[in-house]
Amino acid sequence: MTCPINGPRPVSEFFYHGELRPMPDPQAATDDAWADYVFNRNGAPGVKREWWYHLPSGVWFIAERDTATDQVLRTYLYSDAVAEAVQ
Amino acid sequence: MSETALRLSPLYEAYREQVADWAVVNGMTLPRAFGRSGLPPVTLSDVSALARCGCKGPGAADWLVSQGVPVPAAFNSWTATENGLVARLAASEFLIEDARAERIETLTRELSKGRRSASGPCYPVLREDAALLLAGPQANEVLLQTCNIDFAGLDLATGPLVMTSMVGVSVLVIAQKRPTDVAYRIWCDPTFGCYLWRTLLEIVRELGGDAAVHTL
Missing domain, CATH: 3.30.1360.120 (Probable tRNA modification gtpase trme; domain 1)
Known part of the structure; x- marks a missing residue:
């Protein structure tokens, strides 16, 4: 796994925190949509954007990982992902 | 004594x-x-037992410079000072260590007063x-x-x-x-x-x- 700040490190230095999922507006979302966000997870294999944490340095970042093959395609900071989405 | x-x-x-x-x-x-x-x-x-302190925040780098503390340009790097070292742990977090305890005491005292620089606040970080x-x-x-x-x-x-x-x-x-x-x-x-x-x-x-x- 490659930390965007600290470089390549063994996966034992990292903590997985789940898929990056956009939160629906709590005020506007229907109960079904909100319950889906809170309780359901997408278990289908494929390329997913996930939160990962580098334990020794405290860096949170996003990893794009193919959960079918367990290949990490790329990693980047969340701020970079936001900047990319805005462009 | x-x-x-x-x-x-x-x-x-x-x-x-x-x-x-x-x-x-x-x-x-x-x-x-x-x-x-x-x-x-x-x-x-x-x-x-070496005296040390830490600080972080958007204004941390500028505040340290204003205190005469040399700041490493790159994060994840350190620089030696006359009696110790300054380590940059991230873009805006620092660890300062000095053999002169009074130097660290002075910095800690100033940090506890809620210091800030033009770039923003600088917060103390307890280092034990x-x-x-x-x-x-x-x-x-x-x-x-x-x-x-x-x-x-x-x-x-x-x-x-x-x-x-x-x-x-x-x-x-x-x-x-x-x-x-x-x-x-x-x-x-x-x-x-x-x-x-x-x-x-x-x-x-x-x-x-x-x-x-x-x-x-």
Whole structure:
């Protein structure tokens, strides 16, 4: 796994925190949509954007990982992902 | 008049039975001499008593400069100062260590007043790390056995600071070039200090080394 700040490190230095999922507006979302966000997870294999944490340095970042093959395609900071989405 | 011991090193329990003589440094009880003598190929020392403080925030770098503290340009790097070092742990977080306790006391006092610079606020960070010094020609061998970074491959001229796991403990490590060898400074959370000390010392002894006193 490659930390965007600290470089390549063994996966034992990292903590997985789940898929990056956009939160629906709590005020506007229907109960079904909100319950889906809170309780359901997408278990289908494929390329997913996930939160990962580098334990020794405290860096949170996003990893794009193919959960079918367990290949990490790329990693980047969340701020970079936001900047990319805005462009 | 001798200095009064106000606190124990986080590593006290790990080595107290091997200590032949005790000293008090900056109010902390530290070994003056261990049971053995000689120049082993690798030594492990407790340098937790060195005064240190931390700060973070958008204005931290500018505030430190205003206090006359040299700030490393790149994150994950460190620079030596006259009596210690300054490490940049991230874009806006710093660790400052100085052999002169009064210098750190001054910085800590100022930080506690809620200082800020033109770039933003600067917040104090409590640093009560267990601090170790691994030295000697075989020191890198200990690191190769305990963490995943080959420090021999790093360019020491750039002052790299490495945050990694060492025998399962999150640590900060820097390498200090000395005339005859490279010494490694290691900081970790104090609650992991005894475990880290015991584990490293076991390996140090396998390599023919031992615990040693480092004069602060």
